[in-house]
Amino acid sequence: MTNLKCGCALLFLVTATCCLASPEPLSYSFLEDQTEGEFSVRATLTGVPTWPGSALAEIVFDYRDAGNYLAAQLHRDGVGFVKVASGKEHRWGDLVDWKPPAGQPLHLTLQRRDWRIALLADGKVIARAYEHEVAGGRVGTGVRGAGLRWSDVQVQPVEPVHFEDDFTRVSGQGGQWETLAGQFGIKRSKTVQFKVEETANPFSFGARATDVALTAAGYWFYDSYRASVSVRPADAGAVGLAAYVQDAGNYLLFRLASGEGGETARQLVEVRDGRRKVLASAPGGYAVEQWYRLAIEVCEGRCTALVDGVPALTARPDAFGQGRFGLFADHCADAQFDDVLVEPAPGFAEDFSVRSVGKWRDVGGRWVTQHAGSAAFRRKLDPGASLSVGGSPDWRDYEYSARVTPGDTAGIGLCVGYRDERNYDLFRWGGASAATANQQQLVCVRDGQPTVLATTAAKLDRKRTYRVEVDAKRWRFHVSVDGHQVLDALDPGLTGGEVGFFGEGAAGARFTDAVVRFPGEEAPLPDVTEQFTREYTMNTWAAPESVWKRDAQGVTWHTGVFFGEPVVELPLPGAAKTEGTVRLCIHGDGQSLDSGYTVTARSPADGGRLQVSLQRAGTEVAKGEGSLQPGAVLRLSQSGPFVLVTLDDQLLTHFHDGDVLPGRRVGLNADWRGVGLQQVRAYSDHLLDNTFSSAPIHWWAGRGVWEVANRWPCSPGWSWFCGVQRGEPSSPVLWSKEAFVGDQVVEAFAAVKMDVMPDQGGYRHPSDVCLTLCGDGRDLSSGYSLIMGGRNNTATLFMRRETVLGEDPKLVFTKTDVRGLDATGLADFHRHWFHLRIEKSGGHLRAFVEGKLAFEHDDPQPLPGGQIALWTWNNGLMVARARAWYQTAAGWQACPVMPRAVSADGPSKWRTDAGPPVALVSGFESGLEGWTGKDRPEGALLSRDGSTAVEGRHSLRVRTAVSGGDLRVWAGVQRFDPAKFPR
Numbered sequence: 001m002t003n004l005k006c007g008c009a010l011l012f013l014v015t016a017t018c019c020l021a022s023p024e025p026l027s028y029s030f031l032e033d034q035t036e037g038e039f040s041v042r043a044t045l046t047g048v049p050t051w052p053g054s055a056l057a058e059i060v061f062d063y064r065d066a067g068n069y070l071a072a073q074l075h076r077d078g079v080g081f082v083k084v085a086s087g088k089e090h091r092w093g094d095l096v097d098w099k100p101p102a103g104q105p106l107h108l109t110l111q112r113r114d115w116r117i118a119l120l121a122d123g124k125v126i127a128r129a130y131e132h133e134v135a136g137g138r139v140g141t142g143v144r145g146a147g148l149r150w151s152d153v154q155v156q157p158v159e160p161v162h163f164e165d166d167f168t169r170v171s172g173q174g175g176q177w178e179t180l181a182g183q184f185g186i187k188r189s190k191t192v193q194f195k196v197e198e199t200a201n202p203f204s205f206g207a208r209a210t211d212v213a214l215t216a217a218g219y220w221f222y223d224s225y226r227a228s229v230s231v232r233p234a235d236a237g238a239v240g241l242a243a244y245v246q247d248a249g250n251y252l253l254f255r256l257a258s259g260e261g262g263e264t265a266r267q268l269v270e271v272r273d274g275r276r277k278v279l280a281s282a283p284g285g286y287a288v289e290q291w292y293r294l295a296i297e298v299c300e301g302r303c304t305a306l307v308d309g310v311p312a313l314t315a316r317p318d319a320f321g322q323g324r325f326g327l328f329a330d331h332c333a334d335a336q337f338d339d340v341l342v343e344p345a346p347g348f349a350e351d352f353s354v355r356s357v358g359k360w361r362d363v364g365g366r367w368v369t370q371h372a373g374s375a376a377f378r379r380k381l382d383p384g385a386s387l388s389v390g391g392s393p394d395w396r397d398y399e400y401s402a403r404v405t406p407g408d409t410a411g412i413g414l415c416v417g418y419r420d421e422r423n424y425d426l427f428r429w430g431g432a433s434a435a436t437a438n439q440q441q442l443v444c445v446r447d448g449q450p451t452v453l454a455t456t457a458a459k460l461d462r463k464r465t466y467r468v469e470v471d472a473k474r475w476r477f478h479v480s481v482d483g484h485q486v487l488d489a490l491d492p493g494l495t496g497g498e499v500g501f502f503g504e505g506a507a508g509a510r511f512t513d514a515v516v517r518f519p520g521e522e523a524p525l526p527d528v529t530e531q532f533t534r535e536y537t538m539n540t541w542a543a544p545e546s547v548w549k550r551d552a553q554g555v556t557w558h559t560g561v562f563f564g565e566p567v568v569e570l571p572l573p574g575a576a577k578t579e580g581t582v583r584l585c586i587h588g589d590g591q592s593l594d595s596g597y598t599v600t601a602r603s604p605a606d607g608g609r610l611q612v613s614l615q616r617a618g619t620e621v622a623k624g625e626g627s628l629q630p631g632a633v634l635r636l637s638q639s640g641p642f643v644l645v646t647l648d649d650q651l652l653t654h655f656h657d658g659d660v661l662p663g664r665r666v667g668l669n670a671d672w673r674g675v676g677l678q679q680v681r682a683y684s685d686h687l688l689d690n691t692f693s694s695a696p697i698h699w700w701a702g703r704g705v706w707e708v709a710n711r712w713p714c715s716p717g718w719s720w721f722c723g724v725q726r727g728e729p730s731s732p733v734l735w736s737k738e739a740f741v742g743d744q745v746v747e748a749f750a751a752v753k754m755d756v757m758p759d760q761g762g763y764r765h766p767s768d769v770c771l772t773l774c775g776d777g778r779d780l781s782s783g784y785s786l787i788m789g790g791r792n793n794t795a796t797l798f799m800r801r802e803t804v805l806g807e808d809p810k811l812v813f814t815k816t817d818v819r820g821l822d823a824t825g826l827a828d829f830h831r832h833w834f835h836l837r838i839e840k841s842g843g844h845l846r847a848f849v850e851g852k853l854a855f856e857h858d859d860p861q862p863l864p865g866g867q868i869a870l871w872t873w874n875n876g877l878m879v880a881r882a883r884a885w886y887q888t889a890a891g892w893q894a895c896p897v898m899p900r901a902v903s904a905d906g907p908s909k910w911r912t913d914a915g916p917p918v919a920l921v922s923g924f925e926s927g928l929e930g931w932t933g934k935d936r937p938e939g940a941l942l943s944r945d946g947s948t949a950v951e952g953r954h955s956l957r958v959r960t961a962v963s964g965g966d967l968r969v970w971a972g973v974q975r976f977d978p979a980k981f982p983r
Contacts, residue, residue, distance in 0.1 A: 026056070026058060026142035026143065026144055027142055027143075028058075028060055028063075028140040028141065028142040029140055029141055029142070029150065029153075030063070030138050030139065030140035031138065031139045031140065031153065031154075031155055033155075034136065034137060034138050035061070035062075035112075035135070035136060035137065035138070035139055035155060035157070036135075036136050036157075037135065037136070037157065037158075037159075038112060038113050038114060038135065038157070038158040038159070039112050039135075039139075039155050039156060039157050039158055040109055040110065040111050040112070040155070040156045040158055040221045040223075040322070041059055041061065041109065041110040041112075041139055041153070041154070041155055041156075042107075042108070042109050042152070042153070042154050042156065043059065043108050043110075043141060043150055043151070043152060043153040043154075044105050044106065044107055044108070044150070044151045044152045045057055045074070045105070045106040045108060045148065045149070045150055046105050046106075046148070046149045046151065047100060047101075047102075047103065047104075047106065047147060047148055050102060051075075051076035051100055051145065051148075052076070052145050052146075053076060054144065054145060055075070055076055055143075055144060055145030055148060056073060056074070056075060056143065056144040056145060057073070057074040057141075057142070057143050057144075057145075057148050057150070058071045058072065058073050058074070058141065058142045058143070059071065059072045059108070059110050059119075059139070059140075059141055060138075060139070060140045060141070060142065061110065061112055061137065061138075061139045061140075062112070062131075062133075062135055062136060062137040063137045063138040063139065063140060064137045064138075066087075067084060067085075067086055067087035068084060068085055068086065069084050069137065070082070070083055070084070070117075070131060071083075071084070072110055072117075072119045072127070074098075074100065074108075075095060076099075076100065077095065077097070077098075077099070078095030078096055078097055078098050079095060079096050079098045079119060079121075079126055079127045080092065080095040080096060080127065080357075081117065081119075081127065081129040081357060081358075083131070092129050092357035092358050096126060096127045096355070098121075098126050098127075101122070106121055106122065107121070107122055107123075108120065108121050109221075109321070109322065111221075111223055111321070111322065112135050113158070113223070113224070114135075114346075114392045114394060115130055115131060115132050115391070115392050116128070116130055116224075116300065117129045117130065117131060118223070118321060120320075120321045120322065123246060123250065123272075123319065123320050123321075124318055124319060124320070124321070125301060125318045125321040127357075128300070128301070128354075128355075128356060128357065129357040129358050130356065130357065130358035130359040130390070131358060132358075132361065132393075139153075139155055141153055156221050158221055160343075160344045161218070161222050161224075161225045161342055161343060161344050162342065162343060162344075163217065163218060163325075163340065163341070163342035164340065164341055164342075165177075165205075165217070165339075165340040166201075166203070166338065166339055166340075166694070167186055167187075167203040167204055167205045167337075167338060168202060168203050169186060169203065175217070176217045176218075177205075177215045177216065177217045177327075178215060178216055178217070179213075179214075179215045180214045180215060180216055180245075180247065180248040180326070181211075181212050181213055181214045181248050182207060182208065182209045182210075182211065182212060182213020182214065182215075182329065183207065183208040183209075183213060184205060184206065184207050184208075184213065184215045184327070185205070185206055186203055186204075186205060186206070187203065187204045187205060187206030187336055199529065199708060199717075199718070199719035199720070200529055200691060200692050200693050200708060200719065200720050200721055200880075201338070201692060201693050201694060201695070201708050201721070202708065202719070203338075204232075204336040204337060204338040204695070205327070205336070205337040205338065205340075206334065206335065206336055206337075207239075207327065207329040207332070207334075207335045207336075207337065208329075208333060208334065209237065209329035209330055209331055209332045209333070209335070210331070210333075211330075211331065212328070212329075212330050212331075213328065213329040213330070213332075214242060214245075214248060214251075214326050214327070214328050215326055215327050216242065216245040216251075216324040216325065216326035217324060217325065217326070217340075218245075218323075218324035218325050218342065219324065220246075220322060220323060220324065221322055222322060222323065222324060222325070222342075223298075223299075223321060223322040224298065224299040224300070224344060224345050224346060225243075225297070225298060225299075225325065225342050225343065225344060225345050226295055226296070226297040226298075226342070226343055226344075226345040227241055227243060227295065227296055227297075227325040227340070227341075227342045228241075228293060228294065228295035228296075228306075228340070228341050228342075229241060229293075229294055229295075229327060229337050229338070229339065229340045229341075230291055230292070230293050230294075230337070230338045230339045230694070230695030230697050231291070231292055231294055231327075231335060231336065231337050231338075232289065232290065232291045232292075232335065232336040232338075232695070233258065233286055233288060233289075233329075233332050233334075233335045234288060234289050234332075234333070234334035234335065234336070235258075235288060235332050235333040235334050235335075236258040236288060236331075236332070237257070237258060237329065237330055237331040237332030237333070237335075238255050238256060238257040238258070238328075238329070238330040238331065238332060239255075239256055239286070239294075239328065239329050239330075239332055239335050240253055240254050240255040240256055240294065240327075240328040240329075240330075241253070241254045241294050241295070241296040241305075241325070241326070241327065241328065242254075242296075242325060242326035242327070242328050243296050243298045243303065243323070243325055243326075244298060244319070244320035244321065244322060244323035244324075245323045245324040245325065245326045246320060246323050248274075249271065249272070249273050249274035250271060250272055250273065250320065251271050251320070251323065251326060252268070252269070252270055252271070252296070252298065252303055252317060252319065252320065253267075253268070253269040253270075253271055253276075253328060254266075254267075254268055254269075254294065254295075254296040254305035254313070255267040255268075255269055255328065255330065256285070256286055256292070256294060256307065257285050257286070257330075258285050258286055258287075258288060259285040259286070259287065264278070264281045264282075264283075265282075265283055265284050265285030265286075266281060266282045266283070266284050266285075266305070266307070266312050266313055267279075267280070267281045267313070268280040268281075268303055268305055268313045268314075268315045268317075270317050270319050272319065279303070279315035279317055280313040280314060280315045281313070282312060282313055284307070284312065287700075287895040289701060289705070290700055290701060290895055291695050291696050291697045291699070292307060292308060292697065293306075293307070293308050293309065293695075293697040294306070294307060295309075296325075297345045298345065299345040299346070299347060299348060300348050300349075301316055301317070301318060301321075301354065302314065302315075302316055302348075302349050303315050303316070303317055308697065308737070308892055310892070316354070325342055327340075338694065338695040339694045339695050345518075346392065346395065346518060347398065347515070347516040347517050347518050348391075348514075348515075348516055349513075349514070349515045349516075350390075350512075350513075350514040350515075351376060351512055351513050351514075352369050352371075352376035352377055352378060352512055353376045355369075356369075359390050360378060360388045360389065360390045360500075361388070361389055361390065362386065362387070362388050363386060363387040363388070363389060363421050363500075364384065364385060364386035364387060364421070365380070365381070365382035365383075365384050365385070365386030365503075366381040366382045366386075367379065367380055367381055367386070367388040367501070368381050375512070376512060377405075377510040377511060377512040378501060378510070378511045378512065378514075379507070379508070379509070379510050379511075380409055380501075380503035380507050380508060380509045380510075381507050382507060383505065383506050383507060384504070384505075385411075385432075385502075385503070385504040385505075386502075386503060386504075387415055387418070387421075387424075387500045387501065387502050388500055388501045388511075389415060389418045389498045389499065389500030389501075390498060390499065390500065391418075391497075391498035391499045391516065392498065393418075393419060393496075393497050393498060394496065395496055395497065395498065395499075395516070395518075396495060396496025396497075397472070397473040397474060397496070397518065398416075398472060398473070398499075398516055398517060398518050399469065399470070399471050399472075399473075399515075399516070399517045399518075399519065400414060400416055400469070400470045400472065400499045400514070400515070400516050400517075401414075401467065401468060401469040401470065401513075401514070401515050402414060402467075402468060402501065402511050402512065402513060402514040402515070403465055403466070403467050403468075403511070403512050403513045404465065404466055404468055404501075404509065404510065404511050405463075405464070405465045405466075405509065405510045406430070406460060406461075406462040406464075406508075406509050407462060407508030407509055407510060408462065408505075408506040408507065408508035408509075409462070409503045409504065409505050409506055409507065409508050409509035410430055410431055410432045410437070410504055410505030410506065411428055411429060411430035411431035411432060411436060411437075411460075411502075411503065411504035411505055412428075412429055412430065412460070412501075412502065412503055412504075412509050413426055413427045413428040413429055413468075413501075413502035413503075414426075414427050414468055414470050414479075414499070414500070414501065414502065415427075415498075415499060415500035415501070415502050416470050416472040416477070416494070416497070416499055416500075417472060417477075417491075417494045417495070417496060417497040417498075418497045418498040418499065418500055419497045419498075421448075422445065422446075422447055422448040423445060423446055423447065423493075423497075424445050424497065424500075425442070425443070425444050425445070425472070425477055425491055425494050426441075426442070426443040426444075426445065426450075426502055427440070427441070427442055427443075427468065427470055427479045427487070427502075428440070428441045428442075428443055428502060428504070429441075429458065429460050429468075429481075430460040430504075431504050431505070432504050432505040436504075437460075438457060438458060438459045438460060439455055439456070439457060439458070440455065440456050440457075440458045440479075440481075440486055440487055441453075441454065441455045441487075442454040442455075442477055442479065442487050442488075442489040444489075444491045444493065444494075446493055453477070453489035453490075453491060454487045454488065454489040455487075456486060456487060458481075458486065466481055466482060467481070467482050467483070468480075468481055469481075472494060472496075474639065474644070475490055475491060475492055475494050475495075475644070475651055475654075476488070476489075476490055476494075476639045476640060476642060477489050477490070477491050477494055478640060488640050488641060488642075490642050490644075490654055490656065492651050492654075499514070499516055501514075524567070524681070524683035524687070524689075525681060525683055525689060526689055526690055526691040526693055526694070527691065527693040527694070528542050528691050528693065529542075529693065532880075537827060537831045537832065537833070538833060538880070540749065540833060540835060541691075541749040541833060541835070541880050541881040542691075542880070542881075543678075544677065544678045544679075544680070544681075545676075545677035545678055547559050547560060547682075548677045548680070551591075553592075554669065555592075555593055555667050555668075555669050556667060556668050556669065556677065557588075557590050557665055557666070557667040558665065558666040558667065558682045560665075560666065560682065560687070560745070560883070560885050561664045561665065561743075561745045561839070561885045562586070562664050562665070562666055562682070562683075562684045562686075562687075562885060563664060563684060563686040563743070563744075563885055563886060563887045564684040564685040564686030564687075565637065565638040565639060565640075565684055565685050565686075566586040566587065566637070566638055566664075566666055566682070566683075566684045567586075567635065567636070567637040567638075567681075567682065567683055567684060568584050568585075568586055568635070568636050568637075568666050568668065568680065568681070568682045569633050569634070569635045569680070569681045569682075570582060570584060570633065570634050570635075570668070570670075570675065570679060570680050570681075571631055571632070571633050571634075571679045572601075572603070572610070572628065572631070572632050572633070572634055572672070572675070573630070573672065573673065573674030573675060579603060579604060579605040580602070580603055580670070580671060580672025580673060580674075580675065581600065581601065581602045581603075581670075581671045581672060582600075582601050582634070582668065582669070582670040582671070582672050582675060583598055583599070583600050583601075583668060583669045583670070584598065584599050584601075584634065584636040584667075584668050585597065585598040585636075585665075585666065585667040585668065586636055586637070586638060586643075586666055587638070587660065587661040587662070587663040587664070587665075588663045588665040588666065588667050589663045589665060590663075590665040590667070593667055593668075593669060594615070594617060594618035595617060595618075595661075595663055596617070596661055596663045596665070596667075597614065597615070597616055597636070597638075597643045597655070597657075597661065598614070598615045598618075599612050599613070599614050599615075599634075599636045599645045600612065600613045600615070601634055603628055603672075608627070608628055609625055609626070609627065609628055610625060610626055610627075610628040610632075610634070610647055610652070611623075611624075611625045612624055612625065612626075612645050612652050612653060614643065614645055614653055614654075614655055616643075616655065616657065616661070617661065621655045622645075622653040622654060622655045623653055624645065624652040624653030625652065626647045626650040626652045627647075627650070628647065629648070632647050632648050633647070633648055634646075634647055635647070638660070641656055641657055641658055641660065642654055642655070642656055642657075643655045643657060666682045668680065684885070686885060686886050686887065686888075686889070687883070687884070687885055687886075688736070688738070688882075688883065688884040688886070689881075689882075689883045689884075690881065690882050690883075691880065691881050692708075692720065692721035692879065692880075692881075696721065696734075697737075698736060698737055698738065699734050699735065699736055699737060700734070700735045700736075700737055700777070700895050701723070701732075701733075701734060702733035702734060702735045702777070702778075702869065702871075703723075703725060703731060703732050703733040703871075704723045704724055704725040704730070704731070704732025704733065705723070705724055705725075705732070706721065706722065706723045706732065706734055707721070707722065708720065708721060708722065709722035709724070709753070709876075709878075711751065711753060711754060711878050712754045712830075713754060713757065714754070714757060714758050714762075720878050720879065720880050721878070721879045721880075722753055722876055722877065722878050722879070723870075723871075723872075723876065723877045723879075724753065724876040725876075730872075730874060730875060730876055731871070731872065731873050731874060731875075732871065732872065732876065732877055733780065733869055733870075733871040734869065734870045734871065734877075734879070735775070735777050735867050735868070735869050736867045736868040736869075736884070737867075737892045737893060737895075738867070738889055738890070738891065738892050738893070739777075739865060739866050739867050739889075739890040739891065739893050740773075740865050740866070740867075740868070740884060740886035740887070740888065740889060740890060741864055741865030741886075741887065741888040741889075741890045742864075742865060742886070742887035742888045743840055743841050743842065743886075743887040744773065744839075744840050744865070744884060744885065744886040744887060745837070745838070745839045745840070745884070745885045745886075746771065746773045746837070746838050746868055746882075746883070746884045747771075747835065747836060747837035747838075747848075747882070747883050747884075748771050748835075748836050748837075748870055748879060748881070748882045748883075749833040749834070749835055749879070749880045749881045749882075750769050750771075750833065750834055750836070750870060750877055750878060750879045750880065751769065751832065751833050751834060751877075751878045751880075752766055752767075752768075752769060752813075752872065752875045752876070752877065752878070753875060753876030753877065753878050754830070755875070755876060758818050758819065759819065761816075761817040761818060761819055762816075762817065762818035762819075762830060763816055763817075763818075763875075764874075765792070765873075765874040765875055766789070766793055766813050766816035766829065766875075767789040767790065767791075767792055767793035767813065767873070767874065767875065768787060768788070768789055768790055768793075768872045768873040768874065768875060769787075769788045769789060769834050769836065769872060769877065770785060770786065770787045770788070770790075770836075770869075770870070770871045770872060770873070771785065771786045771836040771837075771838060771868075771869070771870060772784065772785040772786075772868065772869035772870075772871065773838055773840065773866070773867075773868050773869075773884075774840070774863040774864070774865055774866040774867075775866045775867050775868070775869050776866055776867070777866070777867045777893055777896055778896050780869055780871060781799075781801050781802045782801060782866065783801070783863060783866055783867075783869070784798075784799065784800055784838060784840070784845060784863065785797075785798070785799045786798055786799075786836050786838055786847045786849070786854075786855075787799065788811070788813075788834060788836060788849055789812055789813045793812050793813050793816070794809060794812065795807050795808060795809040795811070795812065796808050796811035796812065796849060796854060798845075798847045798854070798855035798857070800857075800859060800863070801863075805845075805855060805857045806847070806854070806855035806856075806857065808854060808855075811849055811854060813829050814828055814829065815828040815829050815830075816829050816830075818830050833880050834849070834850065835848070835849070835850050835851055836848070836849060837849075837851075840862070842862060843858055843859040843860060843861070843862035844856075844857075844858055844859075845857045845858070845859060845862075865888070865890060867893060868882070868884060870882060911923070920973065922956075922971070923951070923952045923954070924944050924949075924952075924954040924955060924956050925952050925953065925954055927944070928942055928943075928944065928956070929972070930971070930972025930973070931956060931969055931970065931971060931972050932969065932970050932972060933966075933968075933969055933970075939965075939966055939968070940958050940959070940960060940965070940966060940967050940968060940969050941958070941959050941960065942956065942957070942958060942969060943956075943957045944956065944957065945957040
């Protein structure tokens with residue numbers, strides 16, 4: 001489905017005159033209605049062959065009266081902005097060099113955003129300025145000089161960008177996409193029939209590009225956004241994302257080529273009038289038939305490209321400045337796009353190389369932007385304590401960093417959450433007084449009164465340059481210097497605001513490379529198709545309550561093991577005046593709620609308030625209360641050393657613990673009518689949870705084709721993520737892209753794909769549903785593996801690499817032949833989802849099948865970690881859900897490039913050996929001598945081995961590129977007449 005927000009209005013002109021003192025008063029033509037909030041103004045200016053020296057054209061905006069407004073001015077020799085306040089005109093900086101086109105219509109756009117202003121001319125940003133006062137007022141145009149004329153003036157109200165599309169619609173419906181080149185259309189698997197309500201992820205958007213294919217959506221006035229998409233190129237060529245799309249020949253492009261792209265596989269490109277200009281490039285092409293998550297972010301003249309969430313390229317184009325977003329393919333015969341998301345990109349990156357009028361405001365003393373050779377920076381100019389601030393007062397939950405060189409300044413720092421000169425938060429290092437010298441401090445300033453929240457001793461080297469990073473999210477305020485965390489504090493009053501530089505003492509401190517990021521957050525828990533939650537055969541993995549188990553004491557514990565920073569959320573009943581009590585626990589031991597951090601929340605009978613008590617290991621450490629609204633969400637969470645209790649956006653209470661409890665379980669107990677396990681959500685930042693309801697961007701297809709497919713050909717419609725192998729035998733393998741190190745718990749719900757009709761029994765080889773962890777991404781025998789129904793369904797095995805740690809011949813699949821089975825019998829195998837789970841804690845390993853402990857082993861030399869694999873042998877594998885709770889993430893691993901079998905390196909050179917016995921002999925002394933793996937994708941890899949020859953110097957070495965590969969080879973014997981063979 002698609003979701004697109006837009007406001008649109010066209011306003012009409014009326015005429016008025018502004019009578020400010022000037023060489024010649026301008027006569028303004030105003031649009032009829034006033035503007036509010038963010039907007040863009042489009043207009044066309046027609047000139048004369050050469051502008052006279054006194055000629056002037058203005059777009060006036062935020063006009064309240066003749067003495068208070070803003071204006072963009074175009075002169076013959078430049079362009080700039082002015083502010084008129086209380087009848088006095090102030091220019092923002094000097095004119096920007098610019099020459100109007102002689103005698104040509106000039107198409108202009110003025111962008112007025114929360115605090116940013118930009119002027120665009122004929123598809124190029126020509127000037128920027130910043131104004132922190134609230135936007136609003138009338139819009140108009142004016143000219144001075146014969147021959148200049150405004151026309152086609154219109155105002156476009158602008159809302160924050162939000163667009164989503166998962167392409168859930170029938171073929172032929174393109175939604176809001178406009179195809180500008182090539183072919184695009186709704187795509188579904190050729191091998192599947194399904195109903196939307198019975199499938200995990202039914203549709204994608206396909207591209208066919210014999211040359212260039214481009215489709216676009218959105219609106220012309222989109223300017224600061226981040227567009228992301230999942231893409232699976234099925235062929236060599238290139239795919240990508242476009243931004244600021246004007247038409248088929250004008251846009252910015254993030255282009256990702258196949259592996260053949262080499263050093264330029266990743267490119268940021270400006271396409272103008274169909275010609276490409278590479279702005280930035282790097283190696284790192286895609287692997288065919290694998291899914292990737294691509295993103296392009298444009299904001300304030302900076303363009304950034306990301307692959308799988310990792311920044312790949314950055315450039316600073318001044319082209320276009322606004323426009324739609326698009327999907328792209330280039331000479332790629334088949335590409336799938338899915339899960340498009342476009343959101344605002346409000347952050348900025350400031351290196352001071354481009355003049356930014358009004359972007360930074362000085363508080364308490366003067367600052368100046370300076371250049372020294374190739375370096376540019378913001379410099380403290382006056383003695384004393386002062387700030388230079390910028391950004392939006394609406395910013396919240398962000399990361400802010402900058403490089404700072406103290407110089408002669410005694411104290412330096414970064415400011416966040418700036419509301420005004422009396423209210424902000426500050427990281428301060430050093431200072432003019434003995435009390436602050438060589439001290440790092442986190443300071444909260446409220447109503448002009450500073451409070452030190454945290455402090456530590458640290459010598460400030462004034463000759464060094466430091467990278468300081470401040471993370472200010474959800475009341476927590478922590479700082480790193482050169483990558484090392486130094487201070488951490490919680491400020492309940494930190495609700496957001498601008499950022500800034502701080503200096504105390506003499507002039508001289510320099511700041512540059514300031515970056516503000518708003519990290520996008522993935523949904524902590526995946527979507528589940530609603531119909532799946534209603535099916536009793538799927539309730540072990542689809543029902544929200546399936547992860548909760550009640551113990552003998554009546555406490556309910558989550559089956560997960562929560563590493564990292566756990567969160568548990570519970571929506572409270574919507575009925576007013578409902579009395580109840582609920583207890584939520586994180587970092588518990590799975591035995592008692594009093595073992596962890598527990599919040600006890602109570603609502604009295606008259607309702608309206610929620611009282612909370614926070615306990616650490618059974619002892620109360622904090623309490624609070626807040627206003628209770630129907631449906632409010634109670635949340636218990638950890639953030640660094642802090643435990644937080646919140647109710648919606650209210651911070652009810654918190655506790656700082658320098659020694660965080662070691663438990664990893666989440667539990668609850670509720671005595672509150674209307675509270676059910678279906679509403680409880682528990683997760684952490686160290687959790688991978690996939691139902692494959694969206695594109696499988698967290699996984700590599702190691703072998704086979706992985707896509708949504710029918711589980712039962714006799715009942716088409718029910719479809720899940722599935723792996724099948726081309727040819728025989730069918731042995732698909734799915735690897736996690738990310739590697740995990742240390743303790744971890746991995747589980748999967750999987751089944752064998754039905755491969756023959758019911759009258760033939762339904763399954764040719766009902767066996768081998770397998771889970772591996774700590775693998776190397778290539779070889780299934782490199783990790784720990786749980787193999788259910790192995791050895792042709794004669795046993796279930798638990799293995800460490802190639803060593804069997806445990807074997808159970810009784811644990812096998814039953815009722816695998818569907819002929820003659822009733823509904824109860826079909827539920828044992830045919831309709832069942834098998835639950836496999838491996839827990840690794842140090843060297844202690846436990847393997848579970850169907851929720852019961854099957855194997856337990858202590859490994860004296862535990863494998864340190866690696867990737868997860870889901871796989872089967874001689875089958876197709878259906879996967880409904882896969883989860884991993886992990887101690888440490890080791891990063892996303894590159895897709896291994898599998899070597900291909902090579903052709904024979906020459907003609908057959910067999911010789912005749914007179915014997916006895918008489919024989920044809922190949923000694924491999926001159927090469928492979930005609931032997932080959934037939935160039936098959938997973939065929940045998942052949943080479944000569946100089947260490948194992950029976951005779952002579954060489955033998956033939958045969959190996960596979962992947963686990964389970966095909967070892968068949970062809971001898972390459974030439975045709976001969978056996979009758980003439982010597983005897």
